Amino acid sequence: MGRQATRVTVNGKAYARVVDARLTLADFLRHELNFTGTHLGCEHGVCGACTVLVDGHSARSCLMFAVQTNDCEVTTVEGLAPDGKLSVLQQAFMDNHGLQCGFCTPGMLITLTELLRDNPEPNEQDVREALTGNLCRCTGYAGIVRAALDAAQRLRGAAES
């Protein structure tokens, strides 16, 4: 049933593929394009490990089909620091122990990338509420929240100078 052509830009590069209609965006990214940084933790839209940006907005890639992203732009964790250096947010995670096993981390980074872009001065409650769509079992969230606030401050500092 249902093979479909689709053309989607991922991390700035266009990919044209013919795929099964039911192939989820997450599986498309992981196995068709080999961007294995996006992870699957539940496949029912709760844990957020699969979060990517679709046309700039965070979305659960386990709840989308690759064919839905025809003509869309998708950003995965691999696209957050394309020049090989850790981004400000990624470095803040490292400095603040914002990850342990790393499985939820790509989703966290995507969600926080969106938050910091839309709200450059979040307070702690803003950060925590923004993160409720991403579950972490390892860290207890403290390091992630610290990292987000730290990154926000660093980005504001860079913007001002």
Added chain:
Amino acid sequence: MKPAPFDYHAPRQLKEATELLAKLPNAKILAGGQSLVPMMNFRYVIADHLVDLGGLQELRGITVADDRLRIGAMTRQRDLEFSADIAKHCPLMTEALRHIGHRQTRNRGTIGGSLAHADPAAELPAICAAHDATIHVASVRGVREIRFRDFATGFMTTALQPDEVVAAVELPIWPAGHGHGFHEFARRHGDFALAGSAALLDVGPDNIVRKAALTLFGVAASPLRVDAAEARLTGQPLDANAIRTAAASAWLIEPISDIHASGEYRRHLAQVLSLRALNDAARRAGMQA
């Protein structure tokens, strides 16, 4: 948890979409996908065809005309959340939206999808019930209008025919200065409400209630207008006693029981949350004393 196979269709216009729905067997509509796709991944839902409405620009948008707010069915919850028109004309919806799922769900989820899915604990159907909204439904047979009271027919069931699609929602706007209150109780931030209450009060300068709407959700199969509470309030002076009695009539409902909450507890929450919602609405409506 991979879905069963299906054929995918991405119509560009409503006319094309309704024709597809009329002719394809076992077809499901893909709107935001936040409720449908999990069920497909669990294989609780097996669809042979998926009709994706994501390309239908004509179903998006928020307009205000003649004291009515008209919202296209495919308008994303995120766009509702940040809409100045909604904030001005339907502040109840703006407040309710903060409780719907998480950022990711609101980025994709739509108002039409939420209405068609008809989860008993969903906020948007409750807001539509509170406002006596009219649902505009399209098919190859044309467009028909259904009052919300007639649209929600039962547990996750609506008056939609298998080949019909929600095209738009129209909400009558309440008078400027009306008060709104919204309270729900969920276990965690963004979870489905175990119970919720939405209150609207239009109060005259004489402190007499001109119009009242008290809507419970999460407690019954569909959003419930508490007629007894509204009757108690309408045409009467608004004071703490009136509010308390009105909230207490939430006790009269027949609530559902499931693994998340017993009927008893839901009944209790309905009363507590109604009191809070009415108090907020009264305060915002400028209740005297």
Added chain:
Amino acid sequence: MGVKQFGARVTRLEDPALLSGRGRFVDDVKLPGTLHACFVRSPHAHAKLLGFDSEATLAMSGVHAVITAEDLPEPMRHDPLPLLLPNPALVARTQLALARDEVCYVGQAVAVVVADTRYVAEDAAAALIPRYEVLPAASDCRAAAAESAPHSHSDLSSNVASTFRLNYGGVEGAFTGAAHVFKEELWQHRGGGMAMETRAVLAHHDTLSDLLTVWSGTQTPHIGRRTLADLLGRDLESIRMIAPDVGGGFGPKAIFYPEEAVIPAVALKLGRPVKWIEDRREHFLSATQERDQYWQMEIAVDAEGKVLGIRGRMLHDSGAFVPWGIIMPYIAASTVPGPYVIPSFDLETQVVLTNKVPTTPVRGAGRPQAVFAMERLLDRVARELKLDRAEVRRRNLIQPEQMPYEVGLIFRDGKPLVYDSGDYPHGQKKALELAEYQSFRERQKAALDQGRFIGIGFANYVEGTGIGPFEGVTVRVLPNGKVAVATGATNQGQGTRTTLSQIIAEQVGCRLEHVLMTIGDTGAISQGVGAFASRQAVNAGSSALLAGQAVRAQLIALAARTLGLPEADFDLEDGRAVAKRGNKPSISFGELARLAQGIPGVCFPAGQAAGIEHTAYYTPSQAAYCSGTHVAEVQVDAMTGGVKVIKYTVTHDVGRVINPLIVDGQVQGGVAHGIGNALLEWMQYDDNGQPLTTSFADYMLPMATDVPTCNITHIETVNPFNPLGVKGAGEGGTIPAPAAIISAIEDALSPFGVHFAETPLTPERIVATLRAAGAYDRLLTA
């Protein structure tokens, strides 16, 4: 000596790859020709398995095989998975790799379908209809313990798998004539480990070398490898098991699962790599959990609240099989005395089989339940005797001068329970000071005046960590000067690579980034145990120290011989052996490594061994006892029953701290899990053993809005028994959290005099309890 690493807040070596999406979890390992598996699982809690109709499935395009028990090789076709921790007091019952005649829990694997993709495999699995004859199921463990209960296994006439008793001190005497005796009935439920990454197995048989390589998301690859060797009847050396990046463990990934036997067997049979990635629904059905314990406890105290004795009974839900023996209920029972002087003790435990997925340790491993029982009893004493809760504990805490303290019981490691070190009164005092416990009453009153109910609660615990038998570390200096390390320790997020690298780099005098570590690979080191029971810092850390010290000595000895200078002159810095005299002659590690390789045909000088390397297997003589005090502040909405944890304070004694960043992270993460246990997590089943909570929508994990940032203070009482002086840190955050939180909720609602003795404590339960106490007669008229 190298740069001071031990005790430093070093950022983790693991992070750059994980942050940029370059982690390598099992599903990220791609081998050409891989086929994908989907298990067919029993929908019934208890049934006879009659047979399969697999023609329709085999005919489907893309399907390569349908494997049932009959298709498995011996001995695994007939021999059940081994019982890793046998005990004479236990009716040993473990699973077959694939069920043959009977299934005993919803989710038990009966067949596996192998196809081109997981999508097709699921289509095929849905088409395979096994035939069952449904049997009565034992669900609630209390009902299952009764003689008339349905048999959880049709050939076992009783569901009681084990009854054991822990006692000392003659408790009868303590209770007769005691000034006060109080009874408590407690129920606790723990739920699952719920790592974000589900289980995963990839197996590949290389026919040229006959090496079977298995990647598994396991905490224990060495145990897995030898278990698999037994089940397949293969030489140990013909199997290599690798635990790559693993997305969280928390206990359930420590045991050996049927899937870890079946997937390799299928790969051998089909001659192609086979991959199985568990989905979340399967995880809810078939990954092990901890579940219900029912406690009936009594405490006898004198007029001053000093404990004279504790006695009681505990019922433990084991699930349908006992893959980890009775370790967990045993740990629970032996943890009850905790940091208190308990002169007499008597606890009888019944371990009951039910038709549900087996229970095995989940972070805390039975200790949260024990601490909950003990702390609720002490709170009860305080309330009844009108004493402050802290004062009751002060009167009963073991004093530091009593260390080492013999409790009077045998611990799960087979050794007498002897607390080696710790200052419990200091820990409690410090925690209460930091939490501003003394002034809390004022804050509570001010809140009450505003109509808000806030409460404070705290709990103490002792945890036996660092248990044996061993964990090994090999340190080897390479010809390019870098230092290769191999260990049987594994990593599911606890930063094993970083902490061990810190220890080794400091000993050997090299840069942290020049330590090349292989973790969790049976091909790299011959003996291993793995991660569970907070044991790696003690075991692998000590081995890293010992191996590092040995390599340090070899480097210095060879440098001294080569440069003709005394050994005492030498220091190791940044990859060189440097003599601290004159013009500081030095020689690089790389050159030394090459010298130690020798020249073909030429004899070594006396005293020179081959290579610069050492393997150490530290074996602890007993567990290392860490301890702590948690103080929780909560706000309760008395109308809805909603609870928010608003402040959380921890004092924590893990001995010497290798990396405070990592230890704090373990505590914070552990507390989050504890909050989940206290308020949210509940794996529910119906009376027929059907699981009711099988997704993250129904089973609630704490979110970022549920867990405050903890205020964590370390108290270092050095462990005298291991060379590092460390104790384990992985579970301490979870263990006392439910006790502290429930105590705080009770404190918040003290105007109503209500009492709680269960976890998870739901808002609905709080409301029902308040209603029964007449609270709403007062509140709703306000």
